[in-house]
Amino acid sequence: MREFRRRAHQYVTDVPRDDDLEWLALMQHHGAPTRLVDWTRSPHVAAFFGAQSSNSANPFITTTPDKQVEPFVIWAVDVDSINAEAVAMLGLPEGNNDLSSPENFRKLYWDQPPDNLYLVAAVQPHRMNERLTIQQALFLFANHALFSFRRCLAALLLHASNGQKQSAQWLHKLVVASETRFDVLRALNKLNINGATLYPGLDGFCQSLYVNVQIQEQEDWPGVSQTTDRER
Numbered sequence: 001m002r003e004f005r006r007r008a009h010q011y012v013t014d015v016p017r018d019d020d021l022e023w024l025a026l027m028q029h030h031g032a033p034t035r036l037v038d039w040t041r042s043p044h045v046a047a048f049f050g051a052q053s054s055n056s057a058n059p060f061i062t063t064t065p066d067k068q069v070e071p072f073v074i075w076a077v078d079v080d081s082i083n084a085e086a087v088a089m090l091g092l093p094e095g096n097n098d099l100s101s102p103e104n105f106r107k108l109y110w111d112q113p114p115d116n117l118y119l120v121a122a123v124q125p126h127r128m129n130e131r132l133t134i135q136q137a138l139f140l141f142a143n144h145a146l147f148s149f150r151r152c153l154a155a156l157l158l159h160a161s162n163g164q165k166q167s168a169q170w171l172h173k174l175v176v177a178s179e180t181r182f183d184v185l186r187a188l189n190k191l192n193i194n195g196a197t198l199y200p201g202l203d204g205f206c207q208s209l210y211v212n213v214q215i216q217e218q219e220d221w222p223g224v225s226q227t228t229d230r231e232r
């Protein structure tokens with residue numbers, strides 16, 4: 001992060017202010033390593049990213065018995081309940097429970113947490129860039145640098161469960177059959193949710209063309225999934 005802050009002005013003109021979360025969001029935006037995990041408040045946007053990224057090695061769905069394509073997954077999390085539990089675990093006083101504030105975020109992200117205090121928190125930068133706004137994005141992150149996001153999330157849910165809270169309802173896994181991938185992408189495209197709208201600029205437009213070509217192939221050659229089959 002220190003190297004990024006020293007040199008980012010060479011590549012962008014509007015650099016963040018003295019706010020670690022804004023800096024980390026910019027780093028995440030451009031592919032630098034951070035502990036932030038991308039989420040969205042929109043189920044449609046989540047469905048798009050799940051469908052688009054699935055089966056990237058062979059975008060043409062195949063259902064041959066010897067090679068089944070894996071379904072894609074959409075995770076849903078109750079960020080309000082998770083943040084309320086995180087605030088309780090941290091013992092933050094009432095009126096100072098904004099985990100996205102520069103002071104609280106800096107302490108939560110950088111300080112070494114006490115033993116056995118593993119949790120995750122949902123945060124949003126005060127200043128949102130264009131892509132974050134369009135994607136209705138927010139971040140979840142683990143408070144411990146040496147333990148996985150999954151382990152910290154499980155620890156928070158267990159802590160809530162021990163406190164007689166219904167934390168089993170805070171996290172849901174939606175498994176979507178692989179053969180519905182093009183139906184999902186086609187339906188979302190009609191809602192104007194595609195690479196061109198979610199990634200402003202030429203790169204996003206080209207991503208949308210890539211998906212559109214896949215959809216067109218599927219419509220023109222129903223049931224034919226492999227290049228060799230199409231050639232035959």
